Amino acid sequence: MIFKKHRNDNNFTKKLLKMAVGSSPSQLKRGISERQLIAEESKIGRQLFGPVPKGHNREFFCLDERTLIWYESWTDQQGRKQEVTTRYEVHPHCILKVQDGQPYREVTGQELQNLMVAVRHYVLRVSDEVYHYPLSEQQAAQPQAYPATV
């Protein structure tokens, strides 16, 4: 009986956790809902390139320190779902663009400039609106922007 009660409490806690952050306890032990933070960041990222066409689903987010993702899906005139995932990989001397079924291509010229502006807005807005820690434009491009201690 005691064990049964304990199991019920445990389930209740798990449900509460899932309602609160959408993560299981095991996920929390690894790190608290990074997926959700990325999803929140993407809500801002998808706004950076103007209005999303009707029927399109767009995501733009920073996956990790070296990767940006642009995902776009829509339904074509034949009713088939179309999807394009673009990955921008930051390397020491260049940025590579990878799309499904396409060869790696270096991002250069105007596209690189646009990406830089997009990242600039993304970092500034996400820091402010998602994490409530506004960065100045100088801080956004400085390695030690975040205070060492809170």
Added chain:
Amino acid sequence: MPRRTPLLYSNYNNTMRDLTATGHPETDGEHLESRPVAEHTSLGHLMVDGREGAQAEQAAMRQQARAGQAAGHEARRLAADHPSSNSERQANVHTEVGYQPETAPDPEKLYAVYYISTALRTLVGQVRIRSIADPTPEATVAPYLSEPGSIRMESLQSIKSEGENELAA
């Protein structure tokens, strides 16, 4: 039969599944053949958010890059005036062995890469990871947790502790 996902990208795929209601695209040859390369996914064709200041920002960035290039020229000139410098010695070695240096990298490109790389490191390595590892209500409560009706981070922490204690027990 579903395609096997390379281990390297499994994490990325999981993230994409979670972020999109439809799941990650199962790429297959037929799909790729019929898939148009959407122009709207190319950043080269877009203005960022239609901002009028974008062009001005880019011009400012180019100016900074040119300033960096000018500084590089000055450094090379100074190095030429002082043959004992490392760069001069290397140049001599290269000349002796017939080395043809590659085209000098575009300073604007290097500046953009540096800027993007640093900005992402700042965001992920410091702001996001810190928010996950050491949440503090003042600085790192995400809006979805602080909206009315949702659970504040303080409550979340206590719940998390309880959950972990129970798991440990």
